Amino acid sequence: MHGYDKHAFEPFAVTVDLAVLTLRAGALHVLLVERGQEPYAGRWALPGGFLLPEESAETAARRELAEETGLADVTGLHLEQLRTYSEPGRDPRMRVVSVAFAALLPDPPEPHGGGDAAEARWVPYDKAQGLAFDHDRILADARDRVGAKLEYTCLATAFCPAEFTLGELQQVYETVWGTALDRPNFRRKVLATPGFVEPVPGAARLTGGRGKPAALYRAGPATTLHPPLLRTPREGRPA
Amino acid sequence: MHGYDKHAFEPFAVTVDLAVLTLRAGALHVLLVERGQEPYAGRWALPGGFLLPEESAETAARRELAEETGLADVTGLHLEQLRTYSEPGRDPRMRVVSVAFAALLPDPPEPHGGGDAAEARWVPYDKAQGLAFDHDRILADARDRVGAKLEYTCLATAFCPAEFTLGELQQVYETVWGTALDRPNFRRKVLATPGFVEPVPGAARLTGGRGKPAALYRAGPATTLHPPLLRTPREGRPA
């Protein structure tokens, strides 16, 4: 009803919390910071902080992302607003409303404890439990959201560098979903989806490893996948 | 970084805004209220209001929903958190962070202007333009979200009464998506999806109209649709 002029209103502290996700060594990792103060001193938590007076939540999230990762340029990175957590009592000291974001990084830098001396570290998703506040829930929501959006959007390319192989793209799906995918079928599906990826014309090659060199692709103009790349549980195959 | 103890923080006003959607006469309608005060006096806006000190955003949204619709019991209604709008300047008077929700109603009551004398009215979605604040955008986001979730969740039943015919369910899809669907195919698809709907055993009948009476169904236990009910394949190269 927006009767600002008639009703008194309670002021709230507004923060952003970030679930910064990346892939390291074939496993999903999340950036955590160690809390130096009460409450939850010594516990790990998602990076985050207060909104400044002239910032939107998105702006604040991107600022925190830059501070926490130490990356010079975070403008190209995918930021996804998850939802807002506003339960009374989620912070024992005061009433805090927090807007949660997921951020997807292709190449994880070694983090420095940003402005606030607290240590920052990449932690495998499965080991990231017992976080401060309601951050366990936020992190779980982030993974759910990202996993779901892989199905019907081009979000997977946000985990990849500018140029990538189809094998790397497939690893994104396999790692986030925790399932194995058939390589020829994945390839057929991705290439059949218009605008998902486009080949890098200057031919290919990559991966100093063994085997036949793979062709390079970059993200295409599409944002949504038609038809979607559906998750179908499949037993692990002998790799 | 949650350095509450080190940094000063700005207090914000936190509100909820509701896009209350329903189907009347085969068209999507939204509940709007007329503003009585500046800014935007005389303009239509989405219902909403401030969070009370001990309320979560969801609780506040449900309270506002009850006040604005005059419904005695809103506990069964579907509330969907959309996103949070926090751009500075979205309210010309003060810094307001607003958590937006979509609410889905099966049977639209005639609204009374809730607590705040302002008039409330059902407006066809297509006519709801030029709203106050950034409510045009919130309303568009609500429709996008609902339309998308119809594809892969059971959300459509939230627009239907406890018992409904497949024809009514199909009208939900057709109205929200703005496309016509083939009736036999829709029927086949819905019945083939386990847990989507279940027949009301006491046989059927409804709709005082002409034609063969339709069987009645109620919502099933499923929440997601496997496989999804995809919208008419729209090919695209956006941008």
Add this chain to the structure above:
DNA sequence: CCTTTTATAGTCGCAGTGACTATTAAGGGG
């Protein structure tokens, strides 16, 4: 040279689906 490894190409069969036709069960008008 052969083996291993990884990328890429192609085949086969089934399930889901779009387009369409047919049948059933009501009401209304002559």
Add this chain to the structure above:
DNA sequence: CCCCTTAATAGTCACTGCGACTATAAAAGG
């Protein structure tokens, strides 16, 4: 009462997307 209309329900058919699988190509290593 008969017939027309209306709407729900049943069934057909061809195409396609996809899962499962096999085969070939191009590199590195021994």
